[in-house]
């Protein structure tokens with residue numbers, strides 16, 4: 001069923017060819033390593049299923065999601081590629097994902113025990129990735145817990161309850177490739193893999209690199225890389241390079257249509273709290289997107305906008321459903337005109353990265369927070385595979 005978009009106030013165009021091409025570029029840059037495209041959080045706001053299909057068309061051989069429900073959604077949509085998921089609470093139903101051929105990460109002895117128990121119930125070996133904490137201080141095991149994980153893995157493997165497909169970890173400062181922790185974490189990672197090997201646990205996939213490490217640190221590629229943000233054409237290291245510098249292009253273009261244009265006198269306060277005041281007679285444009293759509297309230301007076309030839313920013317406070325732009329006194333803008341919030345940097349449009357810089361966050365947060373009521377409109381060339 002297609003939605004009637006004539007009443008939609010805004011839309012996010014998702015360029016599936018960009019996702020496909022970005023993955024192909026990441027695959028090229030990661031040499032012999034395989035690519036796991038990370039499509040968690042609804043593919044960083046781009047839409048899980050079409051984005052995953054585009055990533056597979058670009059050469060990804062694995063998909064990664066954070067939660068069981070995301071993995072099951074991908075399977076229900078008919079995606080059969082290898083799929084890893086890594087966050088679930090104790091007591092979760094793991095038999096259903098095992099039946100759906102979903103690979104599970106064990107980050108601690110308790111989760112490995114639960115995976116083995118579910119596999120016995122399912123009657124087939126669970127495909128497992130063991131997560132080692134090499135210093136991030138977040139998920140995964142270290143020290144005695146890691147030793148316990150390896151012992152359990154060897155035992156469950158011998159029993160036929162699990163197959164250890166991967167050992168993996170995550171960086172603290174991948175976006176600062178020369179930070180001393182980067183080299184150190186790689187050494188700890190290699191040692192953890194060797195420790196497992198000494199006990200007969202030999203995964204085929206050691207994986208450590210997120211987007212930043214995929215693009216800036218070939219020594220961290222190991223057997224597979226795990227890019228997320230770069231799949232969507234955003235730079236994980238904006239201080240080091242733009243998407244174009246890495247052969248990537250932004251896949252999301254967020255636009256809205258002006259629903260009001262009116263004259264305003266000099267000295268007119270604009271929006272709640274009158275946080276903006278017109279400096280002279282001008283025209284004001286009303287843009288029907290607000291914080292409930294994921295436009296951060298911190299974008300008050302700073303969120304970049306492109307309206308025709310005018311590059312400006314939000315005037316006044318971001319409201320729940322609306323923001324205002326000061327179009328200037330001679331603006332030709334009319335109701336119905338397109339406003340670009342973020343799109344393609346190479347086309348001269350403001351980008352999600354520009355928004356991140358203006359609002360003191362990262363591009364990841366802006367795209368992943370884009371609200372469910374903004375329709376995603378999928379663009380692809382005739383020759384692309386997959387359906388959305």
Ligand SMILES: *Cc1c(COP(=O)(O)O)cnc(C)c1O
Pocket residue numbers: 038040170209210211212226227228229230236
């Ligand atoms: C989100 C995530 C990634 C992808 O990170 P990017 O910085 O978006 O490339 C990789 N691995 C893990 C464990 C993650 O949580």
